[in-house]
Amino acid sequence: MSVISYTLHHCIKCMHCLRSCPTEAITIRNERVNISAEKCINCGKCISGCQHAGLTAKGSTLVDKENYEYSVCLVPTSIYADCSSLEEAEKLNAALEKLGFDELVYLGEYEGNVYSRVNEALEKSEHRLIISSFCPTINRLIETQYPMLMECQVDFELPAVLAAKDLRRKYADKNCGIFLLCECPSKLALAKYPYGNQTTEIDHAISIVDYFPLINGLRSEQRAPAQLCAEGIKLVATGLGSRFDKQILSVNGLDKVIKALELAEFGLLKEVKYLSLSACYNGCIGGQFLWGNSFNGRINMHELLKEAKPLQHEFSLASMARTKENYDEKKKSSMADRMKRFRAINEAFDYLPGYDCGACGFPSCRAMAEAIADGHQSIKDCRILGKRETDES
């Protein structure tokens, strides 16, 4: 599922998006950008790569809460990355309370539980390498591109999903709408609306940046108590990277994550017992939908940590398990069919120039070769080969 949408009249066909996509999900066909729902991991690289605001990721609106008898909003700890003191955090909370939800649920306790449980699991584990990520982008990256490493993933559910499950149980007799404030595009995919994730208890995902002007306008001298959980802050600001004792490697930034996963596939991270991954620099506080910058954010989080309380109650392990999607064995077409396609791809690839110029609308010659093998394109669509032909004649 992709949460990225494309605006044709903003697009100047510059191909920046084509080059910025780490999973080759973007192609340009008939002068339009196509995003493959299968390949897209919602990292948002194309949104920041586009110079003309041609790509966006929009969430649900606040108006949607009118459809419910009771509305709850989940507030992630990373939203406080902008607050340099407890006072500011309390003012932000007062503003959030004015958004008009019947209840606000702060995710700090959930994030904190996940943080301490992963640490416990790590102490006990005999495994060679454990990979954990509370980033939907990274989880999808591993499932789609690094299936060999799926067995290394820890099975903890994301904090927001755990909170939504709890709320659904609590308000089972009510028509309750559960909203999630999202700090990045990938979190938008966690909700039923607007992008149609059917397997979730979160009803609507709201992009923080869309409501930034409103929230800012609601800020005043008024304060509401902030429920800051120390372990929660540690999770969103550092992953588990603040610990330096148990052969932990915390990698953030998608380019570096990909490098680490490539090495892990060859079994080359022998000394690393635990790999904590995040697609954004500085973890969740580096999310695209947050205002401020994540470098100041890190300092701010450090200040807030002094005011934060330790974890209040602990959840049982069983309630936190994540249901993993099984690797679907490449939709299991027969070996003969797969081999036939593989041959066709390699044949086309050998014929193509190998410049990865993108002029055909595909990000690389190999991606083009795949399209040729599948019959969507022909070798004539290669601009370089076409140019050579006209030059020769």
Added chain:
Amino acid sequence: MFEQRYAILREDYANAGKASSAIKSALKQLGIAPDILRRIAVACYEAEINLIIHSYGGEILMNIDEENSKVILSFNDTGPGIPDMEKALTPGFSTASATAREFGFGAGMGLPNIKRVSDEFDVVSSSEGTHLKIGFYV
């Protein structure tokens, strides 16, 4: 039978692992099951590094035998050969150069590891060159 060749240069540490990455991506595209692919990746990387460290250079040949559902990797070099095969197959034994060790290679687990993870293993060596052939049922 599908065939692809990758050239390996002597002591080309800067490009170490590139051929293995290409082979890994190709086999991923073919949709080889993750557990088998993991073994292939590990063996291929070890063997590629062996070629770079110890040999005068050579090539990797990837064959996909669809009739027998087998991936066969051949590593052929032009010498100097493995003087004592029994020792080379002993875990921990290494003749890697100081340079190789500086790069973090040469723990002496190369051949034993490759043998452990592959389904078929065959190696012949003379001063003319070493020919390692490993097979995986896919």
